[in-house]
Amino acid sequence: MKAIKVSKKGARQFLITKLGLGGAVDQNVATALRYLECVQLDPVAIIERNHHFVFFNRLKRYERSDMERHLRDRGAFEYFANAACLIPMEDFPLFKAKRKESVQDWNDKRYLYKDRIQTIYDELANRGPLPSKAFASDKKVVGAWDRPANAKTKETSHVLRMLFETGEIQVCGRHGSERYFALSQDVIPDQYQRESEELSEKEANERLVYKYLRAYRLIDGSDPRFGWQRMKAAKRQKKMDELMTNGTLIPVEIEDVSREYAVLKEDVDELIAFEAGRQKGTNTVTFLPPLDNIMWRRERIEDLFDFTYRWEIYIPPSKRRYGPYTLPILMGDQLIGRADPWMDRAKKVLTITIHEEGSWSKTRAQQVERAAIRLGKRLGAADVQLTKKL
DSSP states (O other): OOOEEEOHHHHHHHHHHHTTTTTTOOSOHHHHHHHHSOEEOOOOOSSSOHHHHHHHTTOTTOOHHHHHHHHHTTSEEEEESSSEEEEEGGGGGGGHHHHHHHHHHHTTTGGGGHHHHHHHHHHHHHHOSEEGGGSOOOOEEOOTTSOTTOOOEEHHHHHHHHHHHTTSEEEEEEETTEEEEEEHHHHSOHHHHHHHHHSOHHHHHHHHHHHHHHHHSSBOTTOTTGGGSOOOHHHHHHHHHHHHHTTSEEEEEETTOOSOEEEEGGGHHHHHHHHHTSSOOOOOEEEOOTTOGGGSOHHHHHHHHOOOOOOOTTSOGGGOSSOTTOEEEEETTEEEEEEEEEEETTTTEEEEEEEEOSOOOHHHHHHHHHHHHHHHHHTTOSEEEEEEOO
16 A cells, blocks of 8 residues: 555544544543553652553543552553553463573573572462562672672572562562562463463464553654564564554655655544544643653654753752653643643642743643643642743
8 A cells, every 4th residue: 555645633633533532432441551562650740640641631530549459459560561551451362482492591591599589489379469568688699780899789689580570470460669479370360371382483473462562553664663572673664664564554755754654554544534624633731751652662753853861860959941841731742842740749749840942922822731730639638839941
């Protein structure tokens, strides 16, 4: 099929809607999670953790306990998709090959922790779900984020991570920043354990690629995370060519964008409708967290929105251009500025510094202010203070 030619505006409106913003989803956590395919988990809570923020922006009546309950009730599990993510439980079999890769990655290190592994197995088998703090250890080892000669990670934390990555244990609950672990056999419903056992690794990976495509909706094959699998550039391109040839993906040419994009065949009519103006976006103002689904591919943000974003939380304060948790401000189908928030939880005051991009009208400024007040209420702030960065 010939490439579909669209404007940046049409592509933006399509993407915003397909990723659940602007009122496209407003039912419950289960519906939103299936619609998005997964939601990225992150512990940073300068004003709110990413996963809660993502649901806040898509569900009018969302409470933090809703996600925690959904995980506890086995409606979802946690694993690595785009990064560490909350994923619908029915997708557990799709990650079979990724779990096996993790087993292989950890295989030559397991003997170092055999006693600790057995202790964790015994505790979970005998006592059921336990918080991570239940596995105390004074021994330090070199963890994933440590330098080789600088052991800072608790051995128990390191082993819990290993058993989680290999699929032997699951995060079965969350309360704030605390995670609760259980043996996989006690968490994953029998039907999905059986399906995972029966599914070939090849089929699991094929289905995982398709899940990735549904999560991104407007796809480019140069994404290093393509398919949420380990693929070198040549393999990614080969897979893209295959998906184009069999009609799963349709090429898209976006006006004034050199990067090649594609959409799922099932999304073609909707993309064309946005381009023709038969389907309209909204004029909603939304503050986007750094790891919102729409922000996953920063190159796509630059291509469609002419907006460059860099999360500066790990940059020394003296070298930052903005704050540590800058929120892009989405209004309708445009990114119109940035917001640097800070929550004083003791005083229940949300302070936001606004960085305007381009010229703002009085009406636009008022819309952003109202959206900031709504955000403050969702976060539990009694007062919202806005300042403008000149």
